[in-house]
Amino acid sequence: MDELPIGRRVAYWRNRRKMSQQVFADRLGKSKSWVDKVERGVRRLDKFSVVYEIADVLQLDVQLLLGKDPERRPENPSGVDQVEVEEIRAALERYDQISAFFYAPPEPPPLGEMRKAVTHAWLSFQHAKYGALARTLPRLLREAQAADTAYNDGPYAREAAHLLGQVYQISAAVLRKLGEHELSWIAADRSVIVSQRAGDQLLAGVATTRVAMALLSLGRARPALEINVNAANRLAPGTAGNDSSPERLSVYGQLLLQGAMAAARIGDGATVRDLLAGAEEASRGLDGDANYYRTSFGPTNVQLHRAAAAVELGEGRMAVEVHERLDLEGFNALLPERRAQHFLDQARARALIGDIDVASEMLLEGDRLAPSEIRCRPLAHEVLSDVLRRTRGTPSASVAELAEHLSVGV
Incomplete structure (x- = not known):
């Protein structure tokens, strides 16, 4: 890419963004002919203002368009x-x-x-x-x-x-x-x-949860629910000759938890309760929270998903109550990604009930534990933006510093 003429790089990134020349031209306020000549190298791009405008439309760092490595921000080492x-x-x-x-x-x-x-x-x-x-x-x-x-x-x-x-x-x-x-x-x-x-059935089962989570993020909650539940039914311990090993219990339970999250997104509280109950029963077959097949599945993780599902259902108070009843020893034994995700969920829960100060504290706690979980995630940016908008007076120095790191306006 670096050695390509800038016109070819424009064409490359335009195709990456799945834009026709006409759509690209319209967004730039130029003609299709102008775009075609730029991409073929017939017309030179000799104005930085135009280059920056093209980079903005293509949603990429201008350094990439110029064939250079984008400047990395040393003040945000956890970012991507x-x-x-x-x-x-x-x-x-x-x-x-x-x-x-x-x-x-x-x-x-x-x-x-x-x-x-x-x-x-x-x-x-x-x-x-x-x-x-x-x-x-x-x-x-x-x-x-x-x-x-x-x-x-x-x-x-x-x-x-x-x-x-x-x-x-x-x-x-x-x-x-x-x-x-x-x-x-x-x-x-x-x-x-x-x-x-x-x-490996169990590896395929965990892969299914990854597909479901991606679908859920794309707004496809119902298919996400269906594939989680279907895979869980096939892998259920004690059925169709399936064993009840810790590995199978963990993958099965994780499928149920992700199904509960999809059901919560749909607003199906009854299904959420059923799936969480099934996951809780599966967790009783484990000796605490484990990490078989990288699931971090166990009794504590079930409670974290119970709180997260409550947030999705708009039940902020319930999510807070689940948090307050957590087994702290079990929670502190979980891996940082899981705990930081929970703090982000709790920030959302506190915002739901109007407890903005504690919502800020939860974001800061997540940032102290695992900065990337807060600084790299668009969801965290949205939550912080909401918290700042609803903060009365001037935010604390710590919150203002976090907002600066995330480039969220105070």
């Missing part, structure tokens, strides 16, 4: 800038499996190294290190795809597919956090397909 998301997108657009039909696959990375890299990526996600993870994901995706292609016909095929399925899940999870819901859906969908090749 646009070039990192585009690199993840490019990695997801690779189809090495098709190329392998025509050319010998590249030398794959050793599976031992892949296992370590995937474990490290999961730890990065569950500790809410989204910035560091976004920078490593493109390479991890490429290597996992190469391994899956190279080992496809050998004795390690299932293990390679299992690792790639996990990498797609990690990608789906972090992209959803960053508000890249369409990309999240693509990665999650890939994970379901690869997990089936890996021959």
Whole structure:
């Protein structure tokens, strides 16, 4: 991309944004002919004001348009800038499996190294290190795809597919956090397909929750509910010869929890209660909160989802009551991503009941625990904006500082 003429880069990013030349021209206030000449290099872009206007319409950093690396903001080390998301997108657009039909696959990375890299990526996600993870994901995706292609016909095929399925899940999870819901859906969908090749029902079950979460983020709550419940019914412990192992209980329970979140988005309180009750029963088969298949499932996590579902149903008071009854020892043992997400949910709950000061405190608590969960998520920006709008007088210095980090106007 760097060596391309600027007109070609304009065409590249316009196509990425799925804009026709006519639509792009209309948004710029130019003619279609003008756009065509720019993209073919017939007309030069020699005014910075026009370049900046084009970058604004294409919603990208002007440095990318100029063929340079976007300036990273050192004051926000936990943030993720646009070039990192585009690199993840490019990695997801690779189809090495098709190329392998025509050319010998590249030398794959050793599976031992892949296992370590995937474990490290999961730890990065569950500790809410989204910035560091976004920078490593493109390479991890490429290597996992190469391994899956190279080992496809050998004795390690299932293990390679299992690792790639996990990498797609990690990608789906972090992209959803960053508000890249369409990309999240693509990665999650890939994970379901690869997990089936890996021959692991439970991995496919967790992949299903990733698809459902992406759908929910896209406003597709009913399909999200249906696929969670359907997968849970197939994986239910004690039915159709299924065991009642901690792994199965965790994946089954997680499917029910995500189903409850989808039902809450629809406003179906009865289904929310039924699914939460099923998840709570499953959690009793575990020795506390565990992390089988990276689910963090257990009794405490069920309560966090109970509070989150109450927020979605508009029942802020109930969400606060659930929070006040939490087992603090169990809560503090959960991974940072889960706890910070809960603080964000509690900020929303407090805002619902008009307790703006405590809503601010919850956002700050989440930021202290896992800055990326607050600073990188569009949802957190929306909550902070609402809190600031409803704050009487001048916000505290800590809230004002957080707003500055998030570029949210005070």
